Amino acid sequence: MDTQSIVILDFGSQYTQLIARRIRELNVFSAVLPCTASLSEIQAYNPIGIILSGGPSSVYDADAPDADPKVLELGQPVLGICYGLQFIAHHLGGKVRPADKREYGHAEVIVEDAKTALFAGLPSHLHVWMSHGDEALELPAGFHRTAVTNNALAGIVNEDRKIWAVQFHPEVHHTPLGKELLSNFVFDICGAKGDWTPAHFIETTVAAICEKVGSDHVLCALSGGVDSSVAAVLVHKAIGDQLTCVFVNNGVLRKNEFAQVTQNLRDKLGLNLVPVDASDRFLAKLASVTDPETKRKTIGREFIAVFEDESNRIAEQTGGVDWLVQGTLYPDVIESSSVRGPSQTIKSHHNVGGLPERMKMKLIEPLRDLFKDEVRRIGRDLGMPEDILQRQPFPGPGLAVRILGEVTADRVAILQEADDIVVKEIKAAGLYSKVWQSFAVLLPIQTVGVMGDQRTYANTCAIRAVHSEDGMTADWAPLPYDVLKRISSRIVNEVRGINRVVYDITSKPPGTIEWE
Template structure:
C-alpha cells in the first residue's frame, strides 16, 4: 500500500521540523525536502499536498532560497506559511514589500472569509504567532484575502488553483488553534486517510527490508541506545538470523552496561548478538590524552577498527556480509540536506557513518523517516522493554566526554559509581523519563574535605540535568533540593575518591549539554 505523503518545502525556517511533526501527529506521513529540490524529487513522493515553510529571507533578496515556481502549477493542494505566502504572491504576479509595521510575536487575526475550507470550524478571531518583516501588498490574479490583522494581510486563497496561504505560523504552540487549521488542510483539502500508524510503519518496513535483503547477511553496530536497538529489532523482525548485531565495550560505558545490554537484546529480545570486550584496547589508546576532540576521534577510529575486525570475521563465517544497519533518524537527514547548509561543527559526532569504504556495505536505515518520539512508539508497538525505549540519550564516546582530563581505569570506575547513584536517585524520584539527560561529570579538580575528623584531598563531581526537545538547545532542570541532597550525600559517602559535589545550572547555549 502506497503511503500518503504531505511534502514540506524547507525555506530555512526554524519551525520546519515542527510542521512535519504536527502533520505526523495526525497519523499522516510528512517529508521535508529543501526548497531547492528539483520538481521531479517532489513529484516522486506523489504528494497529496504540499506545504511551503517560513524562512528568514525576503523574496527580493539576491540570495533568497530558489525554489522552482512550477511547483505552484502541479495542481496539488498547496499551503504557504509566512515566507511561503510571500513566495506564492511574488511568483504568481503579486507584489510583496517591506512591512511598514513588522509583526513578531502574539497577534490577533480576524477571519474575513470563513467559507474557505482552511478555516472550517474556526472562530472569527484567532490568537496566532507572527514572525515577518515583509507583507503582501497586491495579490495575484484570482486570489482573494481571507484573513487580516490590524496591521497586515494574514491569509489568502485561490480555490480554483487549490492554493491557500497564511502569514502566521499554525505549527507553533503559540497559535492554539493551529492544529485545527492544519487538520483542515490535511484532511478536508488534501483528503488524507490518517492511516500512517506504528503498526502500518512496521508492516511496510519489514516487507521492504525482506525484499531488499533477500538471502543476504546483515550486520548492525549496537550501542544499547534507543535508535540502534529499535533499528535492530525491526530488521530482525524482517530477516531473523540473517542479522548479526555487534556490541562493543569501549571501556567507558556506564556501570554494568555491558552486561545489561546483552541481557536486554540477546536474552529478552532474541537478537543474534556478538559482544566484544575491547575495553583494554580503547583505554590503552586513551592513556595520557586530555584534549576532548582527540578523545572523540580516538574512540571513533578505534570503534571502526574493532567493528571492521568483527565484520570480517562474521563475513567469513556466514559466507559474506552485504548490508549494514544504522539507526539514522529524520532530524539527521533533514540537517544534512537543509536549505541552510550544514551547521558549524561544535564537536565530532560518533557513529558508524565513517566506516571504511573497503567494507563496501550497502546501508539499511529503517528509521531515517522517523523522529525520536516516533521511534519509541514503534519500539513499544513491537513489544520492546521500556528500560530500553525510555533510556536517556547517551553520547557515543560514553563517559570519556564526562571525565575531564586524562582517562584512566580508576577515574572511569569513580565516575561509573557516581553516575550510577545519580541515575538511581533520579529514577527513585520518578523524574528519569521527564528529563532529557541527567548524569555525573568527573572534574580534574581536587579539593580539601573533612571525613571522620580526617583531612581528605579528593575529586569533585558535577551533576548535570537538562530538559530539551531535540538536544539543539537545552535548559537546566531545577532538581528538587531533597533529590540533590540524597545524590550528594550518597556520592561523598559511597564513592571513595570524591569529596565534593556541585550542580551545573548552565543552559545551552551558551554551554553544551556534555562538558566536552
C-alpha cells in the first residue's frame, strides 16, 4: 500500500472505531486490524505509526488479548491508549496491577512533561475520559511518567524507542482536546502529510482499479443505494465501457423502487445498466425461512447466482466477465468478520457474509475501507447528484430483514405500503436528510382492534428512526408527535392488514438498527 497510514491494533475496545475516525478526520488514512494481526499484515499497510487500542481485559489475565510484542520494535512510533499503555508496560518489563481506585468517566489530568511532543501546545491540566480498573505500578526501563491524575498514572514515554502511551481515551468527545493530542502524534511524531482527501482517494483508487482490471470486463452489483452507486461511478471513471451494471429486483425492494432506481441510474449517472427482475426466484428461495441469518445468507447466495447468470449472458458479447464490483463498507466488514480482535460478530451482511466459498468472479470492493460519511464525500467529488448521495441506507437483504418471520409476497406488499407512507411523511416534514434511517417493520404479531364498530385481528407495524454518523452506533430519533400521529393514522387507515403501530425507541447498542 502506497498511502501513508496509521494502523490501529484492536484489543476489543468499544472506542476503537472512534480512533480510526478521528485519524481520518485529520486527512490521514487509518486501518483497524485485530491485535492478533501478524507483523507482515501490519507492514502491508505501510504504517507511519501504530496505535494500540483500549480493551475490556487485564493484561495479566490468562486469556488476555495479546499482540506480537515485536510490534514495539518495528521502528515506527507507537501510541498506547488505556489497555495499550498496560500492554506496553507488561511486555517491556514493567508491572501492571489492579488499581487501588478505579477510574471511570470524567477526570482531570496534570501534564508533568510538557516538553514531550504528544502534549505539545496543550494546557497543563486536561479534562479527559477514563475507563480503567488497572494501573501500571512499575514502568519499564527507559520510560518516565508524563501525566497523572489524583489517583493514578495517566501518561508515559520512551522517546528513544518512539513509544508514547496514555491511560485516558483521547478519541472520545468527552476528552475535549483529544483530537489535538492525536494530531500531535500523527503529524509531529509520525510525520503524516495529511493528504488523504477525497480527491487523493479517487486518484489512487482509479489507478489501482485500472492496473488490477486491465482489459477485463467488470460486472457491478447495483442496489441503487449510496454505496453501490458511488462504487459504480468510481469504477466507471476508471474503466468506462468495460463496466456493466446489474440492478436486481430481489422481490423485497420498496414500493416502485425497481422502476425508479432503474431510471435514476441510467438518466442521472449515465451507467450501462441491465435491470433483472428476479423477484419470483428470490421469494421461492425465502419460502419458509424465518431465521434472520439464514435470510441474509440465502439472499447473498442468490445475489451471486443471479450475477453469475448475467455474467454468462454478457460474456457472449464481451468475451467474458472476470470481476464483480460491490459497495461493501467498513462497518459491513467489521460487523460480519469480527475484525476487532476479541470482539464478537454481530451479524453477517449480504455482501460480505453471503458469498460462496468458491465464486467464479473476483471481487472489487473500492469502498471497503470507508465509512458512510466518507463515501458521500467521495460521491460529491465525483459530481454525483445530492438526491442519490442523501438517500438513506437500505439493507442489501431489503425488506426481508424488516419482515420478522416468513417472507411472502403478501407480507412484502403490506410492508411496502406501510414503508412508503413512512418515507413520504418523513420527507414532507423535512426530516429525511436529518435522520440516518427511517422505516417500517412488519412484526409477526397480530392484535385485536376495532375499525368501523367491527373487531379486527391484524398485524402490528413498528416504526424505526435513528440518528447516526456511520451506522456503528445509533440513537433513536425523537420524531415529532404530529409526524408520528400522521404516520400511524395513515398506515392503519390505508394499509389493509395492519391495525396497530408502535415506535421503536432502542439505541444501538444494545439493539441494532435493523430488526434482523
